[in-house]
Amino acid sequence: MHIKIFLIQQLVVMLLTYLGGILVFKFIFPQYFFPFLALLPAFFYMLHYLFYHLALKAVKEDQRRFPSRFLIIFGSKIGVLLIFILLYSVANPDKAVPFLITFFIVYLINTVFVIIKVLKLMKRSRQNS
Helix, strand or coil: CHHHHHHHHHHHHHHHHHHHHHHHHHHHCHHHCCHHHHHHHHHHHHHHHHHHHHHHHHHHCCHHHHHHHHHHHHHHHHHHHHHHHHHHHHHCHHHHHHHHHHHHHHHHHHHHHHHHHHHHHHHHHHHHC
């Protein structure tokens, strides 16, 4: 049940991110838009679904081991993202700066949302045990 609610809420965040991106790139920075940027919110949607799913599994298991598992999950996610950033930036140096700025903004929005959800999940789990 938690995962369905999370997916719906994450979808809302993704759609709001798309809307914000459309407005920014249409009216403020149209010269920096390129089609690949439109995939970033969907990429984060899938990545954070996986992250939340793993965190949900970890919180249901041993509570004492959750912090270390959370750090492993989070560290792995950061590693994958850094590799993604490096590969894209090396392959497309002319688009690296707008990509990095957009990537960081979308990452920040989605990560704040997921961390809030995971903290609520942990709090609820502690209250139930």
